[in-house]
Amino acid sequence: MLDEAEYEKAYLLYGKAFRYRERKTYEERFKELLDYYREVTGVSETNPNAIMHHRIAQYGEPCEKCGKPYRTPRASFCAACGNRKG
Ligand SMILES: [Zn+2]
Structure with a gap:
């Protein structure tokens, strides 16, 4: 298990993986x-996915x-950049 700070970092790496x-x-x-x-x-x-x-x-x-979180699993767009969830 990861603590909050480690999750934060892992989440960034997870998001990065989608943006190559x-x-x-x-x-x-x-x-x-x-x-x-x-x-x-x-x-x-x-x-x-098991990690995250x-x-x-x-x-x-x-x-x-x-790469920012959508905030909730039910959000339809990104609060940070306005991207609509596909
Ligand atoms: Zn975004």
């Missing part, structure tokens, strides 16, 4: 997050455009 412009494989996109998680917890997790599960349940998915 280059073509990347799923593993490449989430590598930073998985590496970070292993560094902090010592656990080799391979499923990014609680955070996403609380704040919703990160925006595909700016």
Whole structure:
């Protein structure tokens, strides 16, 4: 498990994984997050969603455009940049 500050960092890495412009494989996109998680917890997790599960349940998915959380899982647009949820 991660504490608040660690979740914050992990969430940013999770959001970043969706914003790469280059073509990347799923593993490449989430590598930073998985590496970070292993560094902090010592656990080799391979499923990014398992790591972020609680955070996403609380704040919703990160925006595909700016990476900020949608605030709630039911939000229809991003409060930070106005992006409509796809
Ligand atoms: Zn946004």
